[in-house]
Amino acid sequence: MVGVVGGGQLARMLFEAASALGIDTVLLSEQPDDAAVAAAGRVLVGTPGDLLAMEALAACADVITFDHEQVDLAVLSQLAEHGTTVLPGVAALELAVDKATMRQRFFDAGVAVPDFEVLDLRQGAAVAMAAIGRVAGRAGWPVMAKATRGGYDGKGVWPLESKEAAAAAVERSIASGASTLLVEAMVPIDTELAVLVATGTDGTSVAWPAVETTQVDGVCREVLAPGHLSADLLARAGDMARRAAREVAAVGVLAVELFATGGEVLVNEVAARPHNTGHWSIEGATTSQFENHLRAVLSLPLGSTAPRAPAVASVNVFGPADGSDPRRMLAGALRVEGAHVHLYGKEARPGRKLGHVTVLGDDPDDARRRAWQCAGALGTLPPPGVRLD
């Protein structure tokens, strides 16, 4: 029995993979109508910060894993001390949930990362401003500030245009009670990439091919496998991601997001769980990220990550501005040849991520065109900055 903390779409797709393999599942969901509830074998309602709820989950499950990183490490440590198998391990989660710790660890291990400073806000504004000044001195303004915890989909990230803006941000962060802040050079991004690595309990790992991703305002809009990047760049991204994965040593799927900048490949962030940039693998790879995450946390052999088609395009679906529900637009989407539609069973709200679509093909442009055609039928059009030629 696999226990999953968090009832979002990642848990839902994990449960779909578990059902196929005949693996029993139990979900700890915050709400009784979360996306994953309908697909879970059993459901407990509670929060990951509630020790009693987590103990109830642990009592059902042979292993506990996660839909998201909003976890309480103290609670997890207690469970682990009392014999519950928590994967990715508590140490790996501790690393992965803290952008500053993660960045420093990668830097120390020689993983290429954007130039950065970690600000210890407890030492006061002046010390913090000096550190920001060092980044700006090396890389120029603007610099990027990132909350070290809790950010996702572009939240918790602010560009700082000047010393004055930086001072205001430092004041706000101190006032909010944050103890650290990550400040980094604004990298001129040529392309964004992602590599997913699955690591077993025995330390063996497999990686899916590097993919090209398009983020708009920090939110992933499309994923192309392999996209239009050179084989050399894809290979270097794969190598760098595998180095990063060895550092984190997270059992299960680790998503590594990278930048290509001026011929260099830099590791930006990691997430120790299945990831939006890996949804293409459900139909596009021999083994999906969800199946390999399950295999990993259950100490089962990892499956082949080989792509199933020369080109795979995956596009996210969001709630349209008029509040309409993509579930009512399924017919139009399913008319698109070869379109695989995933909807997460979430209530439609404008801008809310509600699903994704994947198309396999021989030609990358054709697959991408059909994926956007399908997303368009569900009410999601290419945003400014995403061009379909």
Added chain:
Amino acid sequence: MVGVVGGGQLARMLFEAASALGIDTVLLSEQPDDAAVAAAGRVLVGTPGDLLAMEALAACADVITFDHEQVDLAVLSQLAEHGTTVLPGVAALELAVDKATMRQRFFDAGVAVPDFEVLDLRQGAAVAMAAIGRVAGRAGWPVMAKATRGGYDGKGVWPLESKEAAAAAVERSIASGASTLLVEAMVPIDTELAVLVATGTDGTSVAWPAVETTQVDGVCREVLAPGHLSADLLARAGDMARRAAREVAAVGVLAVELFATGGEVLVNEVAARPHNTGHWSIEGATTSQFENHLRAVLSLPLGSTAPRAPAVASVNVFGPADGSDPRRMLAGALRVEGAHVHLYGKEARPGRKLGHVTVLGDDPDDARRRAWQCAGALGTLPPPGVRLD
């Protein structure tokens, strides 16, 4: 909301497909631990013959469809009369659940079928024996007797070696209260094939490529797409199956099982639901039988049935004789390159169908070898009569 009657593995795999599409589901299950319960959105416990239980299902669902044919047509007719959408329709189910009616209908429509007689047992043993004598007179002994309702996986089928054996079978059938019996020529089978056809509410249909199946004692053991059959034979099987599907006019998936005999292709049986011979389509085709069944009953456009690989092999997994549980042997099975393992969450009992495995490949013999290797790791070895060269 799709309502499904029956909690077996077909319902489970239907729910996995529904979850991906964001389609809500409700199950009417006879037991609270049936295979499909863990994958259903909501679960009601009750029997398909219980009008109250069926009304409760109808109250939740926009459409009711089926995991099996053990349905009560009178109850379904009542639901349909009161406005519930039941698909495949009651008329199609009435045809499909009765082998004698089905056979006569196909014969009348010019669909090639084995030589047969329908015995009306209410007219007494002498009339029945005369009809059996006519089949034996045309085709020789032995002849095959088939219960007209309720048979599956080789149950309800008896070879009759002689006039004396036939007389005994007729007496037994009359004593059991059966009113009809189907008697047919024993066809010298060169190969068994299956073709699945999905038909929408608007009458449009799509068919998956014909597959080669191996049955042992009436139980499907392996499915090869396309197998080793000639393109001509596959094409003729496809044509014959589509003719049969037009006669049944069942909305959703119709499985057509055929024989190849001396260059002829004969339709043997049909089932108006997803079918064991179509499990290969989950990974092996662009759209699986389960997704297209859902699309059909929800009046959504049908998806492409194109194969995803030159060769697909699917092998059924049964409970080993020693009572061991394939779920405990997953590690060995997942070690096989490219193996897709499906276990249905059913309690292991010797001989019980517990799952299937599918392997895609470029070479049919290699895919088949790996599929049996994977099934073997789960405790299912090729039975006598299935040779792996």
